[in-house]
Amino acid sequence: DAKTTQPPSMDCAEGRAANLPCNHSTISGNEYVYWYRQIHSQGPQYIIHGLKNNETNEMASLIITEDRKSSTLILPHATLRDTAVYYCIVRGRNAGGTSYGKLTFGQGTILTVHP
Amino acid sequence: DAGVTQSPTHLIKTRGQQVTLRCSPKSGHDTVSWYQQALGQGPQFIFQYYEEEERQRGNFPDRFSGHQFPNYSSELNVNALLLGDSALYLCASSLGQGRPYSPLHFGNGTRLTVT
Numbered sequence: 440d441a442k443t444t445q446p447p448s449m450d451c452a453e454g455r456a457a458n459l460p461c462n463h464s465t466i467s468g469n470e471y472v473y474w475y476r477q478i479h480s481q482g483p484q485y486i487i488h489g490l491k492n493n494e495t496n497e498m499a500s501l502i503i504t505e506d507r508k509s510s511t512l513i514l515p516h517a518t519l520r521d522t523a524v525y526y527c528i529v530r531g532r533n534a535g536g537t538s539y540g541k542l543t544f545g546q547g548t549i550l551t552v553h554p
Numbered sequence: 555d556a557g558v559t560q561s562p563t564h565l566i567k568t569r570g571q572q573v574t575l576r577c578s579p580k581s582g583h584d585t586v587s588w589y590q591q592a593l594g595q596g597p598q599f600i601f602q603y604y605e606e607e608e609r610q611r612g613n614f615p616d617r618f619s620g621h622q623f624p625n626y627s628s629e630l631n632v633n634a635l636l637l638g639d640s641a642l643y644l645c646a647s648s649l650g651q652g653r654p655y656s657p658l659h660f661g662n663g664t665r666l667t668v669t
Contacts, residue, residue, distance in 0.1 A: 471655050473657065475660075480662075481662050481663075482558070482644050482646075482660035482661050482662045482663050483597065483644070483646075483660045484660070485657045485658065485659055485660075488655070488657055526596065530655070541587075541599040541602070541610055541612065542589075542597070542599065542646075542658060543599070544596030544597050544598075545596060546596060547596060
């Protein structure tokens with residue numbers, strides 16, 4: 440799986456948009472970008488994933504550059520409850536076509552939302 | 555709609571003992587993966603089960619074994635516990651065949667302490 444690079448920490452004011460960058464310059468054509476977050480003492484929470492088009496759901500938006508070498512997760516109106524470690528993960532598929540269970544977690548970005 | 559459930563939530567064992575952790579996948583999911591998360595680190599992939607067989611394995615010794623039942627629930631067994639096995643053990647479920655990019659959904663884990 441391609442390696443990702445994220446800033447170790449970021450701050451954001453409550454109510455403002457949080458933009459979390461991720462670099463995945465070695466991503467290959469069949470690999471998707473996934474974002475998870477983990478609040479202390481809980482399991483990782485799935486946020487969003489995409490291949491090459493921008494994606495949006497009720498939690499966030501994912502912007503992937505045209506060359507797919509980087510992406511940005513956008514939390515449009517950050518709240519204090521969004522304070523967490525955010526992981527950007529690149530995921531492929533195994534040869535058999537079944538779900539590729541191995542997610543490789545890096546150190547992630549610690550996002551702190553301030554009042 | 556129940557998410558991924560794990561039991562027990564906390565467990566204390568003595569070095570050399572054996573432990574069994576249990577996981578029920580999210581409704582509709584048929585694939586289960588297990589992860590180990592040491593304090594301050596990102597989760598590390600242990601293995602994945604689909605159709606009651608181990609499909610992928612991470613870099614963990616044979617002391618770590620698992621099982622998947624016909625109802626898709628799963629167990630993680632660890633033999634000959636070491637102090638270094640103290641960690642949060644996470645179970646994740648997803649859709650398998652035909653949905654290789656199905657997101658993994660995680661439970662809140664079992665906190666294992668080995669003394």
